[in-house]
Structures are given as C-alpha cells and as structure tokens.
Amino acid sequence: MHLHRSETDILIIGSGGAGLMAALHAAQSCPTLDITVAVKGLLGKCGCTRMVQGGYNVALSPGDSVERHFMDTINGGKWIPNQDLAWTLCETAVTRVRELENELGCFFDRNPDGSLHHKAFAGQTFDRTVHKGDLTGIEIISRLMEQALTLGLKALEEHRVLGLIPAADGSGISGALMVDVRTGDFRFVKAKAVLLATGGGPTMYRYHTPSGDKTMDGLAMALRLGLDLRDMEMVQFHPTGLLAGPDTRMTGTVLEEGLRGAGGHLLNGEGERFMENYDPKAERATRDVVSRSIFSEMRAGRTTPNGGVHVSMSHLGPEHVRKTFKGMVERCRDCGFDLAGGLVEVVPTAHYFMGGVVVDTDCRTAIPGLFVAGEDAGGVHGANRLGGNGVANSTVYGGIAGERMAALCETMPFAADPDETVIEAELARAREPFGRSGANVGDLRDRLMDNMWDDVGVMRDADRLARGVASLDALGEELMATGAGPEKRAFNLTWHDWLNLRSLVEISQVIARAAQIREDSRGAHYREDFPETGDLETSTFTVVREVDGKLEARHDPVVFSIVSPGESLIEAA
Amino acid sequence: MSMVRTVGAPHRRQVLWWAFLMHRVSGVLLALFLPFHFLVLGFAIKGDATLDGFLAWTENPLVKLAETGLFLLLAVHLAGGLRLLALELLAWRSWQKNMAALAAGAALAGALLFLGVAW
Amino acid sequence: MNARREAYLYAAQRLTALIMAPLVIGHLITIIIAIQGGLSAEEILSRTSGNIFWAAFYGLFVLAAGIHAALGLRMVAAEWLGFRGPLANWTVAAVGLLLILLGFRAVGAVI
Amino acid sequence: MAGDDKDATLSVGVWRGDADGGEYVEYSVPHRASQTVLDVVTWIQRNIAPDLAYRFACRVGMCGSCAMTVNGRPRWTCRTHVDKVARNGRLTIAPLDNLPVVRDLAADMAPFFEKWKRANGAFQGGETRDDPIAEVRPDEPERKEADAAIECINCGICYAACDSVRWNPDYLGPAALNRVWALHNDRRDVARDDRLAAIGGEGGCHLCHSQAGCTAHCPQGLDPSGGIAGLKRALFRAALKGTV
Numbered sequence A: 001m002h003l004h005r006s007e008t009d010i011l012i013i014g015s016g017g018a019g020l021m022a023a024l025h026a027a028q029s030c031p032t033l034d035i036t037v038a039v040k041g042l043l044g045k046c047g048c049t050r051m052v053q054g055g056y057n058v059a060l061s062p063g064d065s066v067e068r069h070f071m072d073t074i075n076g077g078k079w080i081p082n083q084d085l086a087w088t089l090c091e092t093a094v095t096r097v098r099e100l101e102n103e104l105g106c107f108f109d110r111n112p113d114g115s116l117h118h119k120a121f122a123g124q125t126f127d128r129t130v131h132k133g134d135l136t137g138i139e140i141i142s143r144l145m146e147q148a149l150t151l152g153l154k155a156l157e158e159h160r161v162l163g164l165i166p167a168a169d170g171s172g173i174s175g176a177l178m179v180d181v182r183t184g185d186f187r188f189v190k191a192k193a194v195l196l197a198t199g200g201g202p203t204m205y206r207y208h209t210p211s212g213d214k215t216m217d218g219l220a221m222a223l224r225l226g227l228d229l230r231d232m233e234m235v236q237f238h239p240t241g242l243l244a245g246p247d248t249r250m251t252g253t254v255l256e257e258g259l260r261g262a263g264g265h266l267l268n269g270e271g272e273r274f275m276e277n278y279d280p281k282a283e284r285a286t287r288d289v290v291s292r293s294i295f296s297e298m299r300a301g302r303t304t305p306n307g308g309v310h311v312s313m314s315h316l317g318p319e320h321v322r323k324t325f326k327g328m329v330e331r332c333r334d335c336g337f338d339l340a341g342g343l344v345e346v347v348p349t350a351h352y353f354m355g356g357v358v359v360d361t362d363c364r365t366a367i368p369g370l371f372v373a374g375e376d377a378g379g380v381h382g383a384n385r386l387g388g389n390g391v392a393n394s395t396v397y398g399g400i401a402g403e404r405m406a407a408l409c410e411t412m413p414f415a416a417d418p419d420e421t422v423i424e425a426e427l428a429r430a431r432e433p434f435g436r437s438g439a440n441v442g443d444l445r446d447r448l449m450d451n452m453w454d455d456v457g458v459m460r461d462a463d464r465l466a467r468g469v470a471s472l473d474a475l476g477e478e479l480m481a482t483g484a485g486p487e488k489r490a491f492n493l494t495w496h497d498w499l500n501l502r503s504l505v506e507i508s509q510v511i512a513r514a515a516q517i518r519e520d521s522r523g524a525h526y527r528e529d530f531p532e533t534g535d536l537e538t539s540t541f542t543v544v545r546e547v548d549g550k551l552e553a554r555h556d557p558v559v560f561s562i563v564s565p566g567e568s569l570i571e572a573a
Numbered sequence B: 001m002s003m004v005r006t007v008g009a010p011h012r013r014q015v016l017w018w019a020f021l022m023h024r025v026s027g028v029l030l031a032l033f034l035p036f037h038f039l040v041l042g043f044a045i046k047g048d049a050t051l052d053g054f055l056a057w058t059e060n061p062l063v064k065l066a067e068t069g070l071f072l073l074l075a076v077h078l079a080g081g082l083r084l085l086a087l088e089l090l091a092w093r094s095w096q097k098n099m100a101a102l103a104a105g106a107a108l109a110g111a112l113l114f115l116g117v118a119w
Numbered sequence C: 001m002n003a004r005r006e007a008y009l010y011a012a013q014r015l016t017a018l019i020m021a022p023l024v025i026g027h028l029i030t031i032i033i034a035i036q037g038g039l040s041a042e043e044i045l046s047r048t049s050g051n052i053f054w055a056a057f058y059g060l061f062v063l064a065a066g067i068h069a070a071l072g073l074r075m076v077a078a079e080w081l082g083f084r085g086p087l088a089n090w091t092v093a094a095v096g097l098l099l100i101l102l103g104f105r106a107v108g109a110v111i
Numbered sequence D: 001m002a003g004d005d006k007d008a009t010l011s012v013g014v015w016r017g018d019a020d021g022g023e024y025v026e027y028s029v030p031h032r033a034s035q036t037v038l039d040v041v042t043w044i045q046r047n048i049a050p051d052l053a054y055r056f057a058c059r060v061g062m063c064g065s066c067a068m069t070v071n072g073r074p075r076w077t078c079r080t081h082v083d084k085v086a087r088n089g090r091l092t093i094a095p096l097d098n099l100p101v102v103r104d105l106a107a108d109m110a111p112f113f114e115k116w117k118r119a120n121g122a123f124q125g126g127e128t129r130d131d132p133i134a135e136v137r138p139d140e141p142e143r144k145e146a147d148a149a150i151e152c153i154n155c156g157i158c159y160a161a162c163d164s165v166r167w168n169p170d171y172l173g174p175a176a177l178n179r180v181w182a183l184h185n186d187r188r189d190v191a192r193d194d195r196l197a198a199i200g201g202e203g204g205c206h207l208c209h210s211q212a213g214c215t216a217h218c219p220q221g222l223d224p225s226g227g228i229a230g231l232k233r234a235l236f237r238a239a240l241k242g243t244v
C-alpha cells in the first residue's frame, strides 16, 4: 500500500470556526510556522460554522458583564459545565468579537446610532447575541476563509482524516492518516502539534440539522486513542426541524426559533394546539420542553402525514410572516411549502453535541501535542448549550489552540516518529469494506437513525436504552459484514458513506452508554424513569472511554471552581 | 466522449445577455463597415462622377438593404451604448431591463422609419 | 500603473461613446432628411462643402470613432479570438488609425 | 407532473466524466412530492451509481458546495425543487461551467478562490482586537452598498454564468469583484486603494460587459453586475486622482 508522507509544524483537522481561527492565530503567533489544514470538504465550505443563523454571544453591551454571561452559561448547562472552560469562553468572547470585527472584517448588525446590535436569545438574562441578519455564520466563515487564503497555509481540501497516529516512543502525537477523497491516495502528515476540530455533529438521528460532512469522525478517532469523552449523553434537539418526508435532505433542517417566539402555533395531527397541555408558556417554552412535548404527541400517534406536527403562522397575517421571516419562508417555498399562509410539518431535530473530548483551558488533551477545540471538545456547555455559545466556543478555543500549538512548536526541534503499527491498523480499517460486495449502506444508515431516534433520542428510559445498545451492537456487526464493492478509492462516496457510518455507530454506542449511567434528567438528557434533576451540589459528569476494545463509563464529580450551586457571581458583583 | 457539458448554454437566455450580444455584434459590424463607408465618401475627391456612379449603385435594392442594415446597426449600437452608459456611469440598476427593452425598441423603430422613408 | 492604464482606456472608450452619441443622432436625422428624394453627390456636397460646422462635426466623429472602435475591437479580439498582448494592441491601434485616416480622407473629400 | 404519483419517474441525464472528457448518462429516478435536484443526485448515487461523484454539505443554501448546471443553468441544487426545473419529467445535470472538472458533478473550485485571493478579497483593518468596535450607522450610503453585497456564499454560480469568464480565463469574475465592491464600501478597511489597483489591471473589472448573468443567477439575490459598474467608476476617479 503506497503512502504519501509529508511533514508540517501544525496540522489542523477541520476548517470550521475552530480550525480556521486556530490557523490564523498560530500564524500570528509565529509567522514562520508551516501550517497545514486537512478538511473533508472545501476550505471553509463545510461544517456548521457556516450554518450559524442566530448569532454569537458576547458580553459587550453596556450593562452586560462577563459574569452574567458566565452565570447564564452555567445555569443553562445545569451546573455540569467545566467552570474554567465556561469562564474562559465568556471572557475571551469579548476580545474575539472585536478581533472578528476589527481585524478580520466581519460586520455584525448595528443599531441605528451605529453601535453594535445585541439581540435576545432564549435562556439568557440579557440581550447579548451579535449577529448578521439570520445568516451570521456565512459572514464569520467567509471572513475567516478569505484571511486563511491569504496566509499561504497548506490546504489539503477534500482530505478525510482517518485516524490520529501516536508517536512510536509513546511521547505524544505524531500526526494523522488521511485519504485524498479525489484520488483515493493515502497520506500521512507528520506534525509537531495536531488540532482536532471536526465539529462533532449528531447526524446519527433520523432528524438532524448539521451539515452532511459531519459524522463524528473526530470523536471516534479520539475514542480509539483511548481519550476520555465527557457528557456524551448530551444531545441538543431543536424543536422545529422541517419535515418533508424521508426522500429529501431538506428533512431535519432547522426552522428558526423565532417562529415560536413571534407567536407561531404548533398543531398536532388532529389540528389542536397542544403545547398548553405541557407547559404554561406554551409554544414559548424552552427548546428541550417543546422538543419533548412534540415527541410525546408523536408517540401518542397524534401526528401529521409524515409523522410530525404542524407549525402554523398564518394567523399572524401571511404578509407579516413573509416580511419578518423572509429567509425561512423562502426556504420552505423552495421545497414546496407555504410557511406564511399554510401549514408546515415540523419535528424535533438533533442539532448540537455538547459531549466531547476532555480538555483544559489551553485545549490540551491527555496526549501531548494533541489539541481539541470547537464542538469536538467537551465540558464548555455541560447539559445544554445556550444558543449563541456554539460559534463563540469554536472561535474562542480555536484561537487559543492556535496560540498554544505555535508556542509548543517553537520549543520542539522536530515531530515525533509515528507508530507504524497504528498506521497499518488504520489503513486496514479504512480498507475494511472493500472486496465485500455492497449492500446498500444507505439502508443501514436509515436503520441507525431510526434506532437512535426511537431509543436514544429525545426521551429515554432504561429499557429503551438497553434495546438501543443491543441494536447498535447488531448494526455494528452488520456494517462490518457490509462492503463497498471492489477497491475503487477515487471520489468513492459510497465508501465514504461506509466510513461515516462506522464513526456514527461507534459514537452512538458511546452516547447510549453515557445515557445509561446518567440516572437523572438534566438539560438535554431526559430519563422518563428518572424525571427529576439530581442534587446540584453533588453533580457529576459522565466519562466514557475505550479500554481494550470495550467501553467503560464512569461518573466524575463536577468541580465548582468558580461558583457553587446556590451562589451567583452577579449578586456578588 | 465529448467535452460539451452545456448544450446550447441556456444560461445565456436572459434579456441582458442578448442586449450585450446585440451591442457587441453591432459594434464589430460597424467597425468593419465604417471603413467602406468612408472609402465611398472618399471617392468624392476623384470628382462627382465617381461618387454619383457609386451612389447610383446604391439604388440597387440589395445595397439599400445593406444601408438599412447599417442604419439599424448604428441605432442598435447607439441605444445599447446609452443603456450601458446609464448603467455604469449613473448606476442605474432596476432600470436595466427596461433600458434593454427600450434600446431594442428604439432601434427597431428607427430602422422601420428608415425603411419607410427609403423605399 | 497597469490599473491606471486600463482605467484610462476604459474611460476613453466611454468618453468617445458619449461624444459620438449626439453626433450619431444628428447624422441619422440628417440622413433621413437627405434620403427623402434620393441621394445625390451635389446634394451631399452642397450641404457640406466649405462648411466649418460640418467639418468639425464629422472630424470629431471620425476621431472618436477611431479610438472607440479600436478599443472595442481590442476587447472583442481578446475574448473571441484569444488575441491579446502587445501585438494585439498594436494591431487594433493600426485599425483605429486606418479608420481615422480613411475618415479624414472622406471628410476632406466632402467638405 | 403529479408530485405524489408514486409511479411517476424522472428521466435524468447526468454528466459523467473527468478532466479528460465525459458524456451524459441516463438514469430513471422516482419522482417525489418533496424532492430537490440534490435529492435526485443522491438517489442515483445511493441506488444506481455508487461511484457518482458530487458535492454538498449544508443542504440549506448556506455553504455553496452543491452548485451544478441544471437544464443548462447554474443553480444551487439543494434548494432547487425538481418541479421548478424539470421539463416534461426531464432533467440534465452537469458540473458548473467555467471551472475544471474533478469528476462527474464535482467542479474544481480552485481557480475561483485563487481569483478571490488575487483580487485581494480579504479585509485589512486599521484597528486591533484591543480597540472598540467601529460605530457605523446602517443608513450610511456606503454601508448600504456594502451590506447589499455581503451575503455571498461563494457558490461559483455567477462565475459559471458569466461569458466574460468563459472567454477570458484570466478575468477575476463576478464573485471576487463583488467582494471587492463590498470591501470598497467598508470604511473600516485601510487597503481600498491597493485593492482598486489589484482589480483594475489585467483580468480586472474592465473585462465585465454587464452581461448580468451573474445578477440573474445569484441564488442569494446579490447584484455583482451593479457592484462591478461601481468599481469601474471608482477606478476612473482613482485614476484621475492618481491613487492607482
């Protein structure tokens, strides 16, 4: 098996907010560094940072404070977040937004007097979300991308990273193995420091919002390296994903929160408003409550033709709706629905993944030289992520990782040699499906998505989780018996689908394991058999890791390093 | 095997593209025709007879048609050119389509007028 | 520098267009009037001979047309014939010059 | 076409090939009520042609990866409903024009971004992260121009629709120039004169002939054509002032 080998100082995996910000900061810290970005799609054109609609949380508004942002984050995360991570997030977001505006050229919406506009976002005690209309992500990623283009970094576009390779001498990381999607050639890039920034992404659910290139590859790689993954049961569902039937990729894509905020109604299959039966705030209840309520209606069989519920806006006046939610109305119209005047089917949809690799505030992991930032990192959000903290997380920590990696490289004479046996093992693993005749990988994925949706989804209990674990095991075995036909590696999307599915199955197993051991309901994790939120003072977070091919799950106590339950930084201030 | 990916390139089928094409073709044809036109007039140096002889030749319907064509070209190019100048120098935008239509219409009207008068 | 040259060439093309616009309109109207009753050499010459106004009118037109057409052809040659660079520039300049010379000869003849 | 009719099929010609050439291959695809062109392509790859190469990411019109030529016109396929474009149940799908092909429906976007870079399409600010954020009133005329040009998703559709690009491969093209127009109207930027110089020379904005295919096809409703006209004016002024 021929393997291209090359060397770089810093290898960045992924070109979302975290990856690109890391590249920029590394280059600023040390312009002579050789920086390589390997990314599954085209530079800056894949991943979810592009897809950010709502905006970016930052305590820049007069009267707001980092303390307040921090308290909202901790409360939203149900006291599970790593407080040092959350604090660094809130504190650094201030500089980061100024950097985005002043140095990189993002332009966020202004008030009529020219000052930065901050909008309200659910779950926060202050209007602190800066945004560019409802297409904030496009502005952020485009500006990052064009700055990265001028850096002269080495972009390995359409290079899928297959595995992280440790050093032969056990001293840390050595680099990453990848495949050039276009040619099918394998390549090992040796590096002094590696950043994992593949952006998590819970795309193993029947309904999901993230971009299609995100399939938990990064977390699966980290798991294989034996790293601790935390909060893996924490999957955030957005209550209103578009439901357009199983045959279209449009299904699952997000219909914005504001529809409910503005007074939109949710109607079940019998045409009744049902939210009042679950929560006095009705449609304006929080994301998790609305998601569970819709899910309950669906379980009770009161569904629309495609198996969801309806969102109805027309009572607000179609013209008004068309004006206020232009983007959403157009998006629905493009796939054949009339949001302004008719009914549109919606369903809760998996949106964000709070779980991830255990890191410190310098983005370091347990393996020297390996850094993790963005949605791949765990601990920042705890049990729930505030809308607007996701892109803040990826750009804040991407930047930090870039600086720390640059500093590390400057003290290192050369990169460590790789453990060749791991390279061999990863190559064999990637080529696994070749030679076996192919069943339809898509069918397996459909089954995975159904399993996860039904048994490890919005509402969980011990029985369902047990069933979920069993079907995931069976699915895993079936996948290993399924092939991708003869070995044709150049732009073979069917092979990549297989690889995607393997990452998804593995991380699904971790999610299910973590969900099994968390026997209380918190934030995004809801156990019907343990509906109460446990004692906050003794809060723990879950950690799963792989030991000798087996998953081990445990609880670690939350350290209240800054504030304890019952206290608040705001009163103190 | 063929490299042709878009047969007939329908992406061009929009008003402003045709406006562009008409403008360009008329410009090129004008540039080709104008030297001859000048040449003809230049005959005047050699005495009225040559010119008259030549002008008599223009009584030929075919030549008349060509003259009409020239007139049309000039009209088309003029109208298209004014449209472009408005667009680029005055930053007219939503007007574009109207201007294109106007240009074509004016050119056609001019040509018809000329035809009517000439024959 | 390059940018300035292109900007000036662009401006020259648009400027000559602006100059020609009224001239062409004027010319077209004259033709329509002239054509009624058929063209004749006397007619043309009696109208134009020794008339300083028409001399300036057509002189200006010829000058502008030469510059304008040369610049226009430069663009078309580059795009449709792939003919670019110094040789192309000199060629279209020559065409423009020829146009101007022929034009002046014609103007000289009828004035 | 009857959308819900389970028997209805689409006849789809898909361009298959690579940089050396290719041809249209016919597929028959079930027609559904909710079905985008991207769904058609996906269905073919999943069910008939496992080795069909194409690209997508966000599937909601934000990433600009899924642009292809559909029935002869460049479009974003994830947000193009089949019923909007199919003629008598017929679709032809090819990679974007004016770009090299990687394989099948995937075009090589490298020249597009190379030009973005050449046009100096990256912001250059005079302030740093330690300075306050500039106060810019949204109703300033310059700001309005910049805002109108800002939401480009770099899909390359305008680039594929422009014959000036086709005829002169050196031409920067509408998207890069549209970006420059946005930056030209961003008064926080300190490199506006340099940028005018970068887009005024060879391959620059004077190669645009206002064909306006860019504006007609831009899925984000931007107006590169108008922006480029603005750049031409700006360049002329700059030439007179001697700043380029």
Ligand SMILES: Cc1cc2nc3c(=O)[nH]c(=O)nc-3n(C[C@H](O)[C@H](O)[C@H](O)COP(=O)(O)OP(=O)(O)OC[C@H]3O[C@@H](n4cnc5c(N)ncnc54)[C@H](O)[C@@H]3O)c2cc1C
Pocket: A013, A014, A015, A016, A017, A018, A019, A038, A039, A040, A041, A044, A046, A047, A048, A049, A050, A051, A052, A053, A054, A055, A056, A057, A159, A160, A161, A162, A197, A198, A199, A200, A209, A210, A211, A213, A214, A215, A217, A218, A254, A351, A352, A373, A374, A375, A376, A387, A388, A389, A390, A391, A392, A394
């Ligand atoms: C529809 C939607 C709306 C959202 N709205 C908001 C919002 O309003 N506010 C907010 O704060 N957050 C929002 N989020 C969340 C936010 O987008 C993400 O949390 C954040 O952008 C993640 O950034 P990232 O850099 O970690 O990952 P991403 O931006 O997702 O980038 C991941 C990168 O890794 C690459 N990659 C993946 N696997 C591999 C591999 N094997 N090899 C090589 N490369 C790989 C991907 O191609 C991609 O380039 C939203 C998310 C979605 C889906």
Ligand code: HEM
Pocket: B023, B024, B025, B026, B027, B028, B030, B031, B034, B077, B078, B080, B081, B082, B084, B085, C013, C014, C017, C018, C020, C021, C024, C065, C068, C069, C071, C072, C073, C075, C076, D208, D209, D210
């Ligand atoms: C009546 C007054 C005229 C006006 C207002 C006018 C206007 C214009 C304009 C604005 C262009 C630029 C097109 C572009 O770059 O896209 C142009 C191009 C051109 N003009 Fe004229 N023009 C006039 C007369 C003429 C004449 C008399 C000739 C012939 C000698 C001519 C020949 C050309 C040519 C060859 C082009 C290039 C076509 C192209 O680039 O597409 N024009 N004209």
Ligand code: SF4
Pocket: D064, D151, D152, D153, D154, D155, D156, D157, D158, D159, D174, D175, D178, D217, D218, D219, D220, D221, D222, D224
């Ligand atoms: S200007 Fe429009 S068509 Fe061109 S790349 Fe940007 S979004 Fe696409």
Ligand code: F3S
Pocket: D161, D162, D163, D164, D165, D173, D174, D207, D208, D209, D210, D211, D212, D213, D214, D215, D224, D225, D228
């Ligand atoms: S299509 Fe091309 S020619 Fe100009 S107006 Fe747009 S860039």
Ligand code: FES
Pocket: D056, D057, D058, D059, D060, D061, D062, D063, D064, D065, D066, D067, D076, D077, D078, D079
């Ligand atoms: S898939 Fe992102 S724009 Fe179509």
